[in-house]
Amino acid sequence: MAKTDSTGSTWRYRWVHRQNERRQRAFRDADEAWRRRDDELRRLRALAGSFQGSVEAGVGLPMELAPGEVVFWTLPAAQLVEVRHTAVLPAPELTVDPDPPAVRPRRPEGLKVTDAGLAVVTNRRLVLLGGRGRRDWAYGRMTGLAHDPAAPVTLIQVLDRRRTSGLLLPTGAVADFRFKLTLAFADAIEQRATVVAELDELIAEHAQTQPFRPGIVTPAQARFAARVPGGRRTVAVAAALALVVPAMLFESDPPVRPGSDVASAATPAATATPTSRPVAPVVQVETTSAPKPRKKTSAGPTPSQSRTAAPQLAGERRCGAPANPFGYDYCGGYRIRKPAERICDFFECVPGFWSGRGYLVQCRDGMLSLTGGQPTACAGHEGVRRTLWT
Numbered sequence: 001m002a003k004t005d006s007t008g009s010t011w012r013y014r015w016v017h018r019q020n021e022r023r024q025r026a027f028r029d030a031d032e033a034w035r036r037r038d039d040e041l042r043r044l045r046a047l048a049g050s051f052q053g054s055v056e057a058g059v060g061l062p063m064e065l066a067p068g069e070v071v072f073w074t075l076p077a078a079q080l081v082e083v084r085h086t087a088v089l090p091a092p093e094l095t096v097d098p099d100p101p102a103v104r105p106r107r108p109e110g111l112k113v114t115d116a117g118l119a120v121v122t123n124r125r126l127v128l129l130g131g132r133g134r135r136d137w138a139y140g141r142m143t144g145l146a147h148d149p150a151a152p153v154t155l156i157q158v159l160d161r162r163r164t165s166g167l168l169l170p171t172g173a174v175a176d177f178r179f180k181l182t183l184a185f186a187d188a189i190e191q192r193a194t195v196v197a198e199l200d201e202l203i204a205e206h207a208q209t210q211p212f213r214p215g216i217v218t219p220a221q222a223r224f225a226a227r228v229p230g231g232r233r234t235v236a237v238a239a240a241l242a243l244v245v246p247a248m249l250f251e252s253d254p255p256v257r258p259g260s261d262v263a264s265a266a267t268p269a270a271t272a273t274p275t276s277r278p279v280a281p282v283v284q285v286e287t288t289s290a291p292k293p294r295k296k297t298s299a300g301p302t303p304s305q306s307r308t309a310a311p312q313l314a315g316e317r318r319c320g321a322p323a324n325p326f327g328y329d330y331c332g333g334y335r336i337r338k339p340a341e342r343i344c345d346f347f348e349c350v351p352g353f354w355s356g357r358g359y360l361v362q363c364r365d366g367m368l369s370l371t372g373g374q375p376t377a378c379a380g381h382e383g384v385r386r387t388l389w390t
Contacts, residue, residue: 034206040098066124071121073180074118078167081153082112089145098202100175103149103150123188138158139189152170154169154177154181318331324346325346330362330388336389347388348367350381354370356374359387360387361377362385363378366385
């Protein structure tokens with residue numbers, strides 16, 4: 001026996017089942033993607049904190065370690081590539097890419113493979129132990145570093161070498177190599193804490209995007225449009241056709257049957273029938289002139305238009321932020337580390353607001369703080385709720 005509601009219908013329950021199933025499926029997909037990224041960020045954070053090398057790892061390698069030098073990581077099957085033409089690479093940066101793009105196993109044009117062997121990452125240098133000899137890239141002499149976003153190639157420039165060279169790696173080891181090379185370079189210049197702080201900031205921002213489980217819809221929320229195949233779209237198309245088709249038929253000329261011209265010539269009374277033709281233009285003028293807008297003056301839009309359009313646009317842009325002349329909102333964009341001087345005139349700021357060191361965030365009690373990205377962000381204000389953007 002089919003389940004029915006108080007009206008005796010079953011389509012509401014079928015609609016509820018479809019809607020709940022669709023919402024749960026979308027939530028599961030979004031939650032799974034969020035958890036994968038969260039796990040990867042936390043794995044990188046743990047690796048950045050425990051990334052330590054050892055002298056024992058270099059035992060058996062055909063290279064001599066300098067005093068205080070330790071081996072972080074080794075990678076076989078690396079190829080040495082050289083740039084055929086002179087190129088200027090950007091300066092090395094301590095940036096972390098938790099979502100690296102997929103690379104293809106190809107060699108870009110303008111590069112030639114000159115050797116192959118074992119790549120070794122230490123706390124002082126990157127080394128390739130190839131069949132033709134050894135190639136070193138010392139971090140202290142490194143002036144340029146570039147990772148190809150579409151190919152498994154990393155190019156490096158150093159002071160004591162005129163030609164740019166680098167490594168062509170297996171695609172499966174590209175992301176791990178680039179992150180560990182960043183850690184090794186940061187450790188060499190005593191800036192590993194910067195990489196750790198960047199990962200903490202990425203984890204805090206990612207925590208704010210965790211999807212929420214959708215609410216359960218009930219049969220009482222079903223609309224009559226759900227009974228029609230296609231839902232509201234079908235109803236909208238049908239309503240448009242109901243308005244357009246009669247208008248097209250009304251504006252078109254009436255059909256002329258064969259012999260009507262003979263009948264009008266033979267019957268004198270038929271000559272009076274064309275007087276009804278002007279009726280169509282009269283009716284058409286009334287229908288089109290009904291919504292005729294009132295005359296506009298040079299003063300601008302009417303007060304009714306300004307009251308309805310402006311607040312809705314501002315609400316969509318600010319995403320809950322108060323109106324302000326700086327363009328700050330909660331919708332997305334760039335983090336704000338140097339806010340405007342009059343920001344506390346439009347937002348409710350925490351006590352000691354200007355002593356914060358970070359970017360703008362809204363605390364869970366609604367107050368604004370300049371401690372985003374810090375371990376003690378919104379301390380005493382129930383934690384961070386969301387980020388303010390520009």
